[in-house]
Amino acid sequence: MDARPDARRQGAALTDAGDDAAPVVEARGVAKTFRDGTAALAPVDLVVRPGEFVTLLGPSGCGKTTLLNMIAGLVAPSAGLMRWWGTAVAPTQVGQRRVGYVFQSPTLMPWTSVERNVRLPLDLEHRSSREAARATADVLALVGLDRFARHLPRELSGGMQMRASIARALVTEPPLLLMDEPFGALDEFTRQRLDDELLALWRLKATTIVFVTHSIAEAVYLSTRIVVVGARPGRIVDEFGIDPERPRGSDWRASPAFGELSRRITASVDAAGLATLDER
Amino acid sequence: MNAESRAARYTAPAAVAVLLVACWQWIVVANDVPPWLVPSPLAVARTLVADRVLLVDSLGVTLGIALAALAIAVVLGVTIALVFVQSRTIEVSLFPYAVLLQVTPIVAIAPLIIIWVKDTRIALVACATVVAIFPIISNTTIGLRSVDAGLADLFALNRATRWQLLTRLRIPSALPYFFGGLRIASGLSLIGAVVAEFVAGTGGAGAGLAYQILLAGIQLNVPRLFAALALIALAGVVMFAATVGLSRLALARWHESEAPRRD
Numbered sequence: 205m206d207a208r209p210d211a212r213r214q215g216a217a218l219t220d221a222g223d224d225a226a227p228v229v230e231a232r233g234v235a236k237t238f239r240d241g242t243a244a245l246a247p248v249d250l251v252v253r254p255g256e257f258v259t260l261l262g263p264s265g266c267g268k269t270t271l272l273n274m275i276a277g278l279v280a281p282s283a284g285l286m287r288w289w290g291t292a293v294a295p296t297q298v299g300q301r302r303v304g305y306v307f308q309s310p311t312l313m314p315w316t317s318v319e320r321n322v323r324l325p326l327d328l329e330h331r332s333s334r335e336a337a338r339a340t341a342d343v344l345a346l347v348g349l350d351r352f353a354r355h356l357p358r359e360l361s362g363g364m365q366m367r368a369s370i371a372r373a374l375v376t377e378p379p380l381l382l383m384d385e386p387f388g389a390l391d392e393f394t395r396q397r398l399d400d401e402l403l404a405l406w407r408l409k410a411t412t413i414v415f416v417t418h419s420i421a422e423a424v425y426l427s428t429r430i431v432v433v434g435a436r437p438g439r440i441v442d443e444f445g446i447d448p449e450r451p452r453g454s455d456w457r458a459s460p461a462f463g464e465l466s467r468r469i470t471a472s473v474d475a476a477g478l479a480t481l482d483e484r
Numbered sequence: 485m486n487a488e489s490r491a492a493r494y495t496a497p498a499a500v501a502v503l504l505v506a507c508w509q510w511i512v513v514a515n516d517v518p519p520w521l522v523p524s525p526l527a528v529a530r531t532l533v534a535d536r537v538l539l540v541d542s543l544g545v546t547l548g549i550a551l552a553a554l555a556i557a558v559v560l561g562v563t564i565a566l567v568f569v570q571s572r573t574i575e576v577s578l579f580p581y582a583v584l585l586q587v588t589p590i591v592a593i594a595p596l597i598i599i600w601v602k603d604t605r606i607a608l609v610a611c612a613t614v615v616a617i618f619p620i621i622s623n624t625t626i627g628l629r630s631v632d633a634g635l636a637d638l639f640a641l642n643r644a645t646r647w648q649l650l651t652r653l654r655i656p657s658a659l660p661y662f663f664g665g666l667r668i669a670s671g672l673s674l675i676g677a678v679v680a681e682f683v684a685g686t687g688g689a690g691a692g693l694a695y696q697i698l699l700a701g702i703q704l705n706v707p708r709l710f711a712a713l714a715l716i717a718l719a720g721v722v723m724f725a726a727t728v729g730l731s732r733l734a735l736a737r738w739h740e741s742e743a744p745r746r747d
Contacts, residue, residue, distance in 0.1 A: 278637050298643055305641050311634035315656045315738045324652075325642045356738055376642075 226290030227251045228380050228412045229275050234284035235437075236270050243437035244270045247284055250431065250440065252414060254379075257406055259415045259427040261469070267438020268416045269308075272384050275414055276305055288380075295380070304373030304411075306383040310365035312357040312372075319344065319353040322372045343371040346405065363394040370402075374409070381406075383415045387422075399425055400453065420473070424466050425457060432469065434476050442472040523707040528714065531707040539696065539708075543715050546677050546692035549605070550723070553612030554673040558666065560613070561620025568621075569628040569654065579625075586618035590676055594683040605690060608680045615676030619665040627661025628654045660739050663731035670723040678716060693719075 229252040236245040245267040252258050252275075260268045273279040274286060277294030288295055295303040302325070312321045319340055320327075326336035344350045347367040357365055366386060373381060383402075387395040399422060406413055417423055423430045428448045434441040444465065456462055505525045511517070512524040519527050532539065564582070568575040594611045601607035631653055639649050681694030691699075693712045700709040735741065 273637075276637075276641060278640060296640055296643060303641060305638065307634045307637070309634065311632065311638060313635065313653075313656065315659075324638075328639070328642045328644050328648055328652075358738065372638075 227253050227287070228256075228289060229414070230285075230287040230290075231271075231274070231281075232285045232287075234271075234274060234281040234286060236267070236274065236279065237282045245274075245438040248438070248440055252380075252412060254412055255410060257413045257415065257426060257428045259417060259423040259430050260433050261417060261420065261423045261430050261473075262433035262438070262441075263418060263435055266433050266435035268433050269384055271433070271438065272382055272414065272416050275380075276303055276382055301380070302376045302378040304376065304378035304381040306366075306369050306373045306381070306386045308385045308388060310357065310362075310369040312365060312368055314357055317354050317356060318349060318360065318368050321357065321368060322375055324372060325376045339375055340371075343375045346374070347371045347401070363390055363398065366390065366398065370405075374405070377409070377411075379411055381411050381413045383413065385416050385418065388417070388419075395422070402426065403452065420466055420469050424462055424469065430469065432472055432476070441476045442469075444469060444472075520704045520706050523710055527707045528710045532711045532714070535708055535711065539693070539711060539715060542691055542693045542696045542712070543719060545690055546674070546681065546694065546716070547719055549608045549612055549677040549680075549692065550674040550719070552609045553616050553676060554670055554723075556609065556613045557616040557620050557669055557673065561617045561665075561669075562624050562662070564617075564621050565624035565628060565658075566650075568625045575625070582618060582621050585614060590615050590679050591683060594680050598680075598684050604684055604686050608677060608684060608686075608692075611680035611683075612673050612676030615679070616669040616673035619668040619672065620662070621665075623661045623665030623668075624658055627658030630661065631657050660735055660741055663727070663734065667724065667727045667731065670727045671720055674716070674720050674723060 229250065231248055231250040233247040233249065234245070235243070235247045237243050248271065250258075250271070260271060262268050270279060274281050277286075277288070277296040277300075286292065286294070288300060291300075293300045295301065312318075313324070322344060323336045323340040326339060331339075341350065341353075344353055347370055349364060349367055349371060352360060352364065352368075357368065360368065370386070373383075387398050390398065402413075403426060415423075415426060424446070428446055430444040430446070431440055432442040432444075433439070446465065450456055450461065451459060509525050512522055517524075523531075564578075568578065590611055593614065597610050597614075598604070598607045601610060635653055636649075639653055644652070677692070678694045681692045682698060685698065686692075686695060693716050696712045697709055700706070700712065
């Protein structure tokens with residue numbers, strides 16, 4: 205990947221940790237047991253390579269979010285080793301490359317405008333205000349919110365708030381984008397449109413995406429690889445690669461391969477007994 | 485909110501007030517109640533006008549004490565809250581003493597403060613501050629802690645410093661809680677000022693409204709007692725309204741408690 209976002213920092217004082225050829229994320233025997241003794245995640249191995257669109261698919265409460273938070277560097281594993289771009293420096297540490305994170309809910313600051321929300325990551329690193337303004341205007345246009353820059357989050361619909369949240373994750377041009385069921389709370393129409401827009405963004409920005417969902421159809425529609433996560437404790441049950449040269453958009457959704465893959469994943473989920481699990 | 489209900493917000497309580505005062509006047513006149521027992525509203529109004537210099541001076545004294553106490557309570561209370569949120573240990577060690585301050589009746593502490601502090605005015609302000617500070621401390625502390633977990637993660641992911649976290653996330657999140665505390669504190673500062681004046685019993689040039697009530701009670705000058713009471717109540721309402729206005733000014737654009745409903 206040639207995107208080196210931190211190099212744009214004035215004077216490029218910080219060099220990026222890690223090297224570009226290494227896997228974006230490498231989890232080796234990573235496990236998480238919470239302080240109260242609940243095993244959230246059994247030892248898991250996961251390698252995410254540059255340019256991949258990996259989806260973690262599983263039922264609610266299976267530890268997908270815990271795994272995603274460990275990839276983000278927000279949660280430290282209780283066992284095992286995490287590597288990002290070949291080093292053990294977490295993305296939350298200064299000097300490491302940035303990671304964009306889109307949460308389940310829009311998670312916008314209600315007291316300030318869409319524009320101030322989106323440029324927050326740039327403001328926090330004291331980027332010059334002209335540069336920040338330009339980058340913010342660019343991503344807002346990219347997600348179609350340029351006309352709503354001055355609005356407050358509460359004045360936007362749920363789908364538009366989610367777009368603002370995505371814009372904020374993209375504003376630093378992160379080489380890795382993490383998304384935790386970002387469209388789960390939206391209606392089906394909005395969700396499909398945002399799925400399409402997300403695919404367009406992924407190809408345009410050539411970033412790596414790790415996406416969490418509990419929808420088989422959404423996983424098959426978006427991903428280049430699907431990782432099925434089982435519950436209690438969370439573990440990797442199965443993996444499915446999808447030909448990156450496949451048709452896109454509604455052609456793909458209507459194709460026999462789409463149905464066949466969905467059927468195989470459903471069978472895998474059933475075999476693992478995941479569908480019978482109670483919600484937490 | 486539509487125009488009709490907005491108008492009703494002011495006209496309805498005003499109508500109730502007019503009705504109550506009219507009833508009061510009618511009962512006093514009809515039963516020939518003597519003014520040293522219950523004066524008529526008209527008699528109270530006449531006293532307000534006749535004693536206006538004395539009463540307005542006293543109102544100034546009491547209001548001055550209450551406002552000074554409120555200002556100190558805000559500055560000190562917010563500072564203490566900011567210290568509390570720096571670490572759980574600090575909060576756990578010190579919070580019980582803040583509670584102790586709150587649950588000890590001010591009438592019980594006031595004589596001590598008045599003995600210890602030479603300047604009576606400062607002693608009165610100190611008493612009123614003790615009464616008013618607790619809601620500011622407790623509300624602001626809760627507010628500074630009530631940060632959206634997702635936003636906290638976002639700030640961590642973007643490597644925000646402690647200072648950035650405080651100024652860009654904790655303080656804005658705490659504002660609605662702070663203003664809730666300020667509303668309560670504004671009333672308490674006035675109560676604290678009046679109670680402290682009662683205990684101190686200072687007359688002369690620095691006499692506040694509480695002293696006028698005390699004196700009028702002894703002299704059975706009940707119309708003046710009522711007039712002073714009315715001024716205290718009015719001062720309380722004005723202070724409360726001012727904090728409500730301030731809160732609306734700060735939060736109206738974004739917070740649920742103040743934002744206009746969308747019809």
